[in-house]
Every structure is written in C-alpha cells, then in structure tokens.
Amino acid sequence: MPIQRREFIAAIGTGALATTAGCAQSGESSGQTEAETEMESGGGGQPGVAGETLTLTTTTSTYDTGLLDEIHPDFEDMYGVSVDAVAQGTGAALESARNGDSDIVMVHARGLEDEFMRNGYGVNRRDLMFNDFVIVGPEDDPAGIQGMGSATEALTTIAESEAQFVSRGDNSGTHTKELNLWEAAGTEPGGDWYQETGTGMGEALNVANQQGAYTLSDRGTYISQRSEIDLVILVQGPIEDGPEILANPYGIMAVNPGVHDNANYDLAMAYIGWITSPGTQDAIANYQVNGEQLFFPEAVSENPDFQQYVPEGWSSDSSDE
Numbered sequence: 001m002p003i004q005r006r007e008f009i010a011a012i013g014t015g016a017l018a019t020t021a022g023c024a025q026s027g028e029s030s031g032q033t034e035a036e037t038e039m040e041s042g043g044g045g046q047p048g049v050a051g052e053t054l055t056l057t058t059t060t061s062t063y064d065t066g067l068l069d070e071i072h073p074d075f076e077d078m079y080g081v082s083v084d085a086v087a088q089g090t091g092a093a094l095e096s097a098r099n100g101d102s103d104i105v106m107v108h109a110r111g112l113e114d115e116f117m118r119n120g121y122g123v124n125r126r127d128l129m130f131n132d133f134v135i136v137g138p139e140d141d142p143a144g145i146q147g148m149g150s151a152t153e154a155l156t157t158i159a160e161s162e163a164q165f166v167s168r169g170d171n172s173g174t175h176t177k178e179l180n181l182w183e184a185a186g187t188e189p190g191g192d193w194y195q196e197t198g199t200g201m202g203e204a205l206n207v208a209n210q211q212g213a214y215t216l217s218d219r220g221t222y223i224s225q226r227s228e229i230d231l232v233i234l235v236q237g238p239i240e241d242g243p244e245i246l247a248n249p250y251g252i253m254a255v256n257p258g259v260h261d262n263a264n265y266d267l268a269m270a271y272i273g274w275i276t277s278p279g280t281q282d283a284i285a286n287y288q289v290n291g292e293q294l295f296f297p298e299a300v301s302e303n304p305d306f307q308q309y310v311p312e313g314w315s316s317d318s319s320d321e
C-alpha cells in the first residue's frame with residue numbers, strides 16, 4: 001500500500017526554518033524580537049510547519065532497536081509535527097523515496113546511497129552515526145569460526161563446512177554488506193545450508209536462533225534481542241577491535257524536491273539539522289539497551305569529512321584556475 005502523502009509546504013522558506021531549528025536546539029537568542037519570532041512561527045509559538053507529518057523511510061535496525069521512539073518526541077514537540085517512521089530495510093526505503101513516497105531517508109549502505117544521489121533523488125546527505133556488523137551463531141559453533149580476525153575467512157569456513165546460514169535476502173543494508181563479504185571471500189553461497197528469509201533483521205535473528213544457524217547482524221539489533229535468543233557473537237566488528245570491513249555507517253538524505261515537488265523539503269531539512277545537532281547526537285550516544293550503547297554519533301566533528309555530502313569518488317569536472 002503506498003504511503004499517504006501530504007501537500008508540499010510552500011509557505012515557509014528553508015532559511016527561516018533552519019534559523020528556528022538552531023535557536024530551539026541551542027536555547028540561545030538569535031537577536032529576534034518576540035514579535036518577529038511569532039511571525040515566523042505562524043503566530044502560534046511554533047514553526048509554520050506545525051501540524052505537518054514528516055515521512056521517514058529507514059532501516060529496520062534504527063526502528064527495531066527503539067532508537068527512533070526514544071529521540072523523536074523531542075523533534076515532534078519542538079516543531080509541533082509528527083514523524084511517520086516506516087521501517088523497510090535500506091533497499092526498500094530508498095525505493096519508496098524514488099517513488100516520491102517519503103520525505104527523508106535514513107539508511108546504511110553507502111553504495112546504494114551514492115546511486116540514489118547520482119540519479120538525482122537525494123540531496124544534502126550527512127553522515128549520521130555508526131555501529132558495526134557481527135557474525136553470530138550457536139554457542140557450540142559447528143563451523144569453528146569463533147575469534148577469527150577475518151570476516152571473509154569466517155564465511156568461507158561456514159560455506160566449506162555447509163553449516164546453516166540465514167541471510168536476510170531483502171536488499172537491505174545488512175544484506176548488501178553480506179553479499180559484499182561473500183564476494184570479497186571469493187565464495188558464492190547457495191545450497192541447502194543457505195537460507196534467505198526476505199525479512200528484517202529481528203526476524204532473521206529469530207529464524208537463525210530456531211535453526212541453530214549463523215547470520216550477519218548489525219550489533220544494535222543483536223543487542224536489543226540478545227536476551228530473547230541463544231545466539232552469541234563469534235566474529236566481532238571494529239567496535240570490539242574486529243575487522244574494519246564490518247563497519248556499519250549510517251547516512252541521512254532529504255528527498256530532492258526538484259524531482260518530487262510533493263516532498264516536505266522544509267521539514268526534512270529541519271530534521272537533518274536537528275538529528276545532526278550536538279544535542280541529538282548526545283542523545284544517540286546515550287541511548288542504551290541492556291546497559292550497552294547501540295549507536296555511535298559521527299555528525300559533529302572538528303574536522304568534518306566533506307565527501308559525506310556527495311557520492312563517494314565524485315569530483316567537479318571544473319578546475320580552479
């Protein structure tokens with residue numbers, strides 16, 4: 001069923017909204033009089049977007065871990081709006097945005113994000129946060145991969161032993177990472193030992209648990225479900241000194257209003273400003289499940305990476321003279 005759309009907001013300038021976002025986040029005066037602020041906010045003490053809905057398509061990991069439920073009330077109260085967070089997995093989240101069915105996208109597959117931007121669908125991308133991927137499996141570890149320092153070696157060992165492996169098989173960021181790992185290992189998975197579920201991470205973990213199988217999981221979703229399953233981490237990601245190939249960065253992009261004029265671009269840009277602000281980045285860092293941090297913010301940096309704003313490897317055809 002297509003996501004219900006709203007009329008495009010044309011009554012307010014992005015600059016005015018960004019100013020309001022900055023003042024609300026920092027609590028510092030911008031030098032405006034109360035009357036001027038009231039005029040910008042539509043006379044009700046809130047920005048002119050009050051009452052609007054922002055449609056965010058995102059991964060199952062940001063939704064299933066409870067992160068968005070934890071931080072979104074602050075944004076909704078600040079602007080008098082609601083956020084409709086639709087958890088689909090990275091591939092489906094980007095496809096919804098391509099179809100004009102969302103205003104903003106939060107995903108974790110840089111290659112797919114770059115394709116989305118190169119095709120003109122996304123603008124104003126920002127690095128947001130990161131965690132990592134881990135390979136989990138039954139505690140008795142029938143393939144004997146525990147403690148391996150190479151994720152590709154671990155997958156090769158699983159394939160050679162034909163130990164049960166559960167793949168999401170859903171074109172999500174996690175599935176994309178898994179396929180990249182198999183390719184790097186020089187192994188093409190298939191056969192009775194390899195099962196694709198076509199589901200989100202939470203359900204894939206449940207299936208792997210029921211079958212005593214291995215799977216690739218983002219650390220956050222695994223931690224949020226660990227008390228309900230018997231699977232253990234057998235190959236760590238870089239957060240625990242594992243291989244860098246298991247890094248899991250998240251990005252956020254507004255849908256290009258030049259492509260979809262029904263995109264709520266003003267509210268999307270306010271959201272990007274809010275979620276990449278120091279206050280919300282601190283809230284992300286402080287969010288824990290079972291006493292463990294799930295996500296690590298990276299939007300605020302003394303030395304920002306300007307490559308975050310454009311597809312990786314992109315450079316202007318023009319040269320300075």
